[in-house]
Amino acid sequence: MSETTTHVGSGKVRELYALDDDRLLLMASDRISTFDVVLPTEIPDKGRVLTGLSAFWFARTRDLVENHLLEIRPDGRSLECRRLEMLPIECVVRGYLAGSGWKDYRASGEVCGHPLPEGLSESDRLPEPIFTPATKAATGHDENITREQAAELVGADRLREVEATSLTLYGFAAAYAAERGILIADTKFELGIDRTGRLVLADEAFTPDSSRFWPADQYEPGRPQPSYDKQFVRDYCETLGWDKTDPGPELPEEVVAGTRARYVEAFELLAEIPFDRYLDDPEVVLR
Ligand SMILES: Nc1ncnc2c1ncn2[C@@H]1O[C@H](COP(=O)(O)OP(=O)(O)OP(=O)(O)O)[C@@H](O)[C@H]1O
Ligand SMILES: [Mg+2]
Numbered sequence: 001m002s003e004t005t006t007h008v009g010s011g012k013v014r015e016l017y018a019l020d021d022d023r024l025l026l027m028a029s030d031r032i033s034t035f036d037v038v039l040p041t042e043i044p045d046k047g048r049v050l051t052g053l054s055a056f057w058f059a060r061t062r063d064l065v066e067n068h069l070l071e072i073r074p075d076g077r078s079l080e081c082r083r084l085e086m087l088p089i090e091c092v093v094r095g096y097l098a099g100s101g102w103k104d105y106r107a108s109g110e111v112c113g114h115p116l117p118e119g120l121s122e123s124d125r126l127p128e129p130i131f132t133p134a135t136k137a138a139t140g141h142d143e144n145i146t147r148e149q150a151a152e153l154v155g156a157d158r159l160r161e162v163e164a165t166s167l168t169l170y171g172f173a174a175a176y177a178a179e180r181g182i183l184i185a186d187t188k189f190e191l192g193i194d195r196t197g198r199l200v201l202a203d204e205a206f207t208p209d210s211s212r213f214w215p216a217d218q219y220e221p222g223r224p225q226p227s228y229d230k231q232f233v234r235d236y237c238e239t240l241g242w243d244k245t246d247p248g249p250e251l252p253e254e255v256v257a258g259t260r261a262r263y264v265e266a267f268e269l270l271a272e273i274p275f276d277r278y279l280d281d282p283e284v285v286l287r
Pocket of ligand 2: 011013203
């Protein structure tokens with residue numbers, strides 16, 4: 001990296017560098033966080049899977065929604081992006097009842113103010129995908145909020161645009177993935193505003209970190225589903241009696257290998273590109 005590059009931040013997974021006033025370099029590390037704690041063990045190539053899949057989706061959705069991607073770097077883990085003013089909400093879309101959505105539904109019959117039919121089971125498909133925003137907690141856990149609360153944070157008109165955009169993106173990717181054997185149960189976007197005031201898709205898109213990917217052939221409502229994300233790591237952590245505060249546990253080799261294999265499998269199923277080919281030439285996901 002050139003000496004004019006300035007490190008401007010570290011997320012749980014990404015390192016952010018400013019290339020100039022208008023451009024950022026987003027470098028995805030191999031760090032894995034579970035229950036919002038970054039674990040001491042890395043998953044080799046995880047950052048490349050996230051970067052490759054995000055770039056893949058950015059290239060395929062740019063006619064639906066503008067996005068921040070400018071270039072993918074030869075390391076396969078760094079994206080040159082437009083620097084945006086990020087909206088202070090997480091834009092979540094759910095097509096199925098899982099995670100905090102299932103928890104909220106069981107407690108109240110609603111998810112983020114969306115009333116849902118009675119009698120739904122865990123992992124059931126929703127009558128229609130719903131937009132369920134969350135706060136962006138600087139530390140700790142994101143919290144679901146109603147659309148009214150989200151409108152207070154970003155403005156009512158902007159929120160309508162954000163909701164429509166999020167639902168459009170989800171609809172496209174869910175249909176695309178379903179044809180390739182993956183159900184996208186839910187997903188999270190981060191959107192930003194460019195200098196001209198336009199809404200732009202940023203961060204990562206439809207990765208196993210930002211989404212619940214379920215193998216379609218094993219789908220069976222009424223229970224939690226196996227998934228291509230950190231579930232394997234979470235399940236292992238649950239066996240330890242760890243209190244889910246920092247520091248997290250080291251992961252044994254077989255959990256590392258199993259997790260890496262799931263990330264790579266999700267990449268190959270969705271992008272239909274052998275992962276080794278991506279490592280040779282990351283731009284292959286843009287074509
Ligand atoms: N185009 C962009 N302009 C400005 N900031 C961006 C842009 N794209 C992404 N970001 C920000 O970069 C950061 C990405 O880092 P990372 O994903 O590691 O952080 P995190 O969101 O805190 O962690 P996690 O994803 O595990 O919750 C986020 O804070 C995101 O809001
Ligand atoms: Mg993030």
